[in-house]
Amino acid sequence: MLQVERVNTFYGKIHALKDISLTVKEGEIVAVLGANGHGKSTLLKTVCGLLPPNSGDILFCGTRINNLPMHKVVKMGIVYVPEEKNLFQDLTVKENLLLGAYNSRARKDREKNLNTVMELFPRLGEREHQIVATLSGGERQMLAMGRGLMSSARLILIDEPSVGLAPSLKADVFKKIREINRERRITVILVEQEVASTLAISDRGYVMKDGRIVYEDESSNISIEIIQKLYLR
Amino acid sequence: MGISTLFINAVISGIILGSLYSVMSMGLTIIYGVGRIFNFVQGAFVLWGGYFAWLFSVEYKFNYVLSFVLAVAILFILGWVIDRSMLFPLRKKPNFGINSVLVTLGLAIVMCTAGDVIFGTRFKTIDKLVEGVLKIGKFTVTYHDISIFVIAVGLLLLIEICLRKTILGMALRAISQDPVGARIVGINFDRLYALTLAIAAALGAISGILLAPRYFIAPVVGWETLFKAVIIVIFGGLGSLRGTLVSAFALGILESFVSAYIGMFWVSPMWFILLILVLFVRPKGLFGKWA
Numbered sequence: 001m002l003q004v005e006r007v008n009t010f011y012g013k014i015h016a017l018k019d020i021s022l023t024v025k026e027g028e029i030v031a032v033l034g035a036n037g038h039g040k041s042t043l044l045k046t047v048c049g050l051l052p053p054n055s056g057d058i059l060f061c062g063t064r065i066n067n068l069p070m071h072k073v074v075k076m077g078i079v080y081v082p083e084e085k086n087l088f089q090d091l092t093v094k095e096n097l098l099l100g101a102y103n104s105r106a107r108k109d110r111e112k113n114l115n116t117v118m119e120l121f122p123r124l125g126e127r128e129h130q131i132v133a134t135l136s137g138g139e140r141q142m143l144a145m146g147r148g149l150m151s152s153a154r155l156i157l158i159d160e161p162s163v164g165l166a167p168s169l170k171a172d173v174f175k176k177i178r179e180i181n182r183e184r185r186i187t188v189i190l191v192e193q194e195v196a197s198t199l200a201i202s203d204r205g206y207v208m209k210d211g212r213i214v215y216e217d218e219s220s221n222i223s224i225e226i227i228q229k230l231y232l233r
Numbered sequence: 234m235g236i237s238t239l240f241i242n243a244v245i246s247g248i249i250l251g252s253l254y255s256v257m258s259m260g261l262t263i264i265y266g267v268g269r270i271f272n273f274v275q276g277a278f279v280l281w282g283g284y285f286a287w288l289f290s291v292e293y294k295f296n297y298v299l300s301f302v303l304a305v306a307i308l309f310i311l312g313w314v315i316d317r318s319m320l321f322p323l324r325k326k327p328n329f330g331i332n333s334v335l336v337t338l339g340l341a342i343v344m345c346t347a348g349d350v351i352f353g354t355r356f357k358t359i360d361k362l363v364e365g366v367l368k369i370g371k372f373t374v375t376y377h378d379i380s381i382f383v384i385a386v387g388l389l390l391l392i393e394i395c396l397r398k399t400i401l402g403m404a405l406r407a408i409s410q411d412p413v414g415a416r417i418v419g420i421n422f423d424r425l426y427a428l429t430l431a432i433a434a435a436l437g438a439i440s441g442i443l444l445a446p447r448y449f450i451a452p453v454v455g456w457e458t459l460f461k462a463v464i465i466v467i468f469g470g471l472g473s474l475r476g477t478l479v480s481a482f483a484l485g486i487l488e489s490f491v492s493a494y495i496g497m498f499w500v501s502p503m504w505f506i507l508l509i510l511v512l513f514v515r516p517k518g519l520f521g522k523w524a
Binding site for chain 2: 048050070071074075079080082084085086087088089090091098099100101102103147150151
């Protein structure tokens with residue numbers, strides 16, 4: 001479904017992604033692991049169009065998307081759920097969700113998607129008319145993911161959803177991601193620091209270090225020892 | 234008593250002026266809130282709204298309402314075209330902040346001067362929207378002034394409704410609150426930037442056409458308008474719609490009182506003093522953000 005081929009991305013002079021190649025098959029949950037600052041978020045930002053790559057190609061269902069403006073990438077079916085969430089602070093929960101379906105492909109499904117998201121995250125329904133600034137951390141995470149789902153995306157890029165959450169909420173997040181993948185059939189690329197939980201729900205995993213991919217395998221084959229060795233090397 | 238008649242007339246006049254100023258300045262605020270640039274062409278939009286209304290209603294002798302609508306439509310398109318042709322190419326390049334100032338200011342100079350060249354240097358005016366005066370006891374108000382107020386309030390309400398209830402309005406508010414978030418949901422910024430400039434041009438044109446019958450049409454109007462709009466918008470807090478509204482009415486009433494009690498010639502100095510006050514004392518304005 002997604003093919004990243006030899007992508008290089010720079011932040012000014014900093015070479016953040018070095019010759020990255022990876023593939024994602026439809027229906028998978030693919031994990032991207034690695035310590036902070038090693039390029040995981042940059043990878044997601046490059047794939048979704050927020051940060052255009054300096055070289056290399058990104059193909060989504062066979063179409064080259066690397067130089068498309070972001071609104072076109074969203075329209076094609078890729079949505080990014082950033083670590084910072086980037087929610088609209090002074091808008092209500094419902095308004096944030098409605099905007100999630102802004103792209104023209106999702107517009108006709110707006111009501112349907114809204115119901116789906118409310119079923120998945122009932123707490124959002126309770127807080128429908130509250131503005132974002134009044135929500136808790138866990139609720140904001142739900143809203144960020146809900147807004148992503150509103151876009152009728154086929155591929156969701158989720159960046160560190162569990163960060164800053166209490167352990168029970170963290171577990172919920174992973175459960176929801178698995179539910180979204182299995183029941184709604186949405187492909188997921190998950191960037192995370194919670195290695196064990198991530199490997200538990202994902203099909204395959206990549207490990208990044210210094211902007212490169214240094215390891216790749218089925219999640220079931222990736223052990224904690226391998227991870228520790230890679231992080232600490 | 235004589236004094237209270239003066240007072241009430243000044244208040245009425247001030248409210249009408251305030252409503253006109255709101256429409257005039259709202260475009261600046263919206264553009265700043267969404268596009269984060271200062272639109273120096275706003276005054277020229279007001280001026281050219283007047284010019285086109287004059288061209289159609291006086292020169293070509295079209296029906297007044299038709300002329301009004303045509304002039305506003307032309308300015309709307311002009312605003313869109315200006316954004317796509319001049320600002321869009323610059324957005325991708327560095328130094329957009331200063332470049333946008335240079336472009337909009339330069340364009341303002343060209344448009345205001347071109348007015349003289351294209352339409353002739355004689356001061357022009359157009360008919361009032363509605364002739365006649367309304368007398369309530371000792372107070373008189375022209376019907377034209379009443380219609381200014383009605384139209385202005387109607388427009389402001391329309392803007393408020395669009396911003397709060399329509400998806401497009403939400404999208405504009407979203408861009409001003411979190412541009413990255415707005416990209417994430419797939420909002421096409423370029424199209425919305427053009428739309429905001431078009432709306433600002435249309436609003437400017439409307440205020441210009443309403444203003445013209447009680448004033449005149451000449452390049453100096455473009456500059457006066459820009460000057461006042463800038464002060465109003467900074468005073469109210471850049472990017473805050475509510476702030477612009479309050480500020481426009483407050484300063485409109487102030488101008489009216491200065492004119493009534495101190496003298497018409499003191500209006501210009503009043504605005505200069507306001508400019509200095511605003512820039513030195515409270516550059517953030519009354520409300521600091523997009524409300």
